Amino acid sequence: MLIAQLSDLHYRLEGDRLFGQVDPHRALAAAIEHVRGLNPQPDVVILSGDLVNDGGAEEYAGLARMLRRLPMPVYAVPGNHDRRELTREHLAFTGVMPADGPLRFVVDDYPVRLICLDSLAKGVHSGRLGAEQIDWLNCELAAAPDRPTAIFLHHPPFRTGIGFMDEIMLEDAPALAEVVARHPQVGLVAAGHVHRVIQTRFAGTLAVTAPATSHQVVLALSPDIPVAWVGEPAGCLLHLWTQDAGIVSHLSPVGDFGGPQSFG
Ligand SMILES: [Fe+2]
Numbered sequence: 408m409l410i411a412q413l414s415d416l417h418y419r420l421e422g423d424r425l426f427g428q429v430d431p432h433r434a435l436a437a438a439i440e441h442v443r444g445l446n447p448q449p450d451v452v453i454l455s456g457d458l459v460n461d462g463g464a465e466e467y468a469g470l471a472r473m474l475r476r477l478p479m480p481v482y483a484v485p486g487n488h489d490r491r492e493l494t495r496e497h498l499a500f501t502g503v504m505p506a507d508g509p510l511r512f513v514v515d516d517y518p519v520r521l522i523c524l525d526s527l528a529k530g531v532h533s534g535r536l537g538a539e540q541i542d543w544l545n546c547e548l549a550a551a552p553d554r555p556t557a558i559f560l561h562h563p564p565f566r567t568g569i570g571f572m573d574e575i576m577l578e579d580a581p582a583l584a585e586v587v588a589r590h591p592q593v594g595l596v597a598a599g600h601v602h603r604v605i606q607t608r609f610a611g612t613l614a615v616t617a618p619a620t621s622h623q624v625v626l627a628l629s630p631d632i633p634v635a636w637v638g639e640p641a642g643c644l645l646h647l648w649t650q651d652a653g654i655v656s657h658l659s660p661v662g663d664f665g666g667p668q669s670f671g
């Protein structure tokens with residue numbers, strides 16, 4: 408099974424630039440073409456939040472139109488730039504989003520069970536799952552202890568070393584870690600939000616963040632580096648599951664980098 412994770416689309420309508428330079432519409436179009444050109448084709452696409460940049464209804468409608476170009480099922484969780492009700496209204500075409508409350512759901516149709524969490528917290532850029540959602544997760548994991556499972560959410564539950572992003576990470580990361588640690592079938596916790604690829608050990612499993620399809624965030628590992636975006640390559644993560652190896656995650660950058668060419 409192959410899962411494509413696209414993150415931080417920050418979608419804006421065609422021609423509407425971000426920071427005067429970034430073109431999220433064009434960047435998403437390129438990412439969609441990239442996914443359509445992958446061999447093998449992913450079985451499913453997960454969008455890990457910041458689906459639109461400014462949370463407007465027209466942007467969600469435009470995003471939904473773009474996503475129809477993808478031939479495989481697409482599932483989305485909200486990020487801090489999203490509005491929950493507009494996400495539900497425009498991106499519910501995959502049929503698994505609950506009719507009300509947090510946009511958390513389980514996709515049970517594949518060899519890997521996909522658990523999507525809603526870390527959107529009103530009025531702040533940091534994330535929060537809340538005790539009720541963490542209990543729900545614990546019950547869902549307890550119900551299928553033998554199924555390989557991947558968890559998707561927007562806010563990473565770990566410190567990345569990029570200080571200004573760590574200030575707006577998942578607030579209740581310790582509570583999530585406590586639940587994940589109880590369920591060894593969790594092979595992956597995959598987030599977005601940081602607009603960079605980062606991995607760490609988390610609660611006995613692997614936690615990763617995905618690159619953005621739009622702009623990337625500067626690699627600010629020193630506190631004197633100011634908050635900034637950079638034009639490093641956009642990309643997606645491809646999470647490959649096989650019976651023998653479990654979940655293995657690959658970076659697939661979007662763009663023309665030359666090749667492939669023979670080693671000979
Ligand atoms: Fe973002």
Ligand SMILES: [Fe+2]
Pocket residue numbers: 457486487488561599600601
């Ligand atoms: Fe975010």
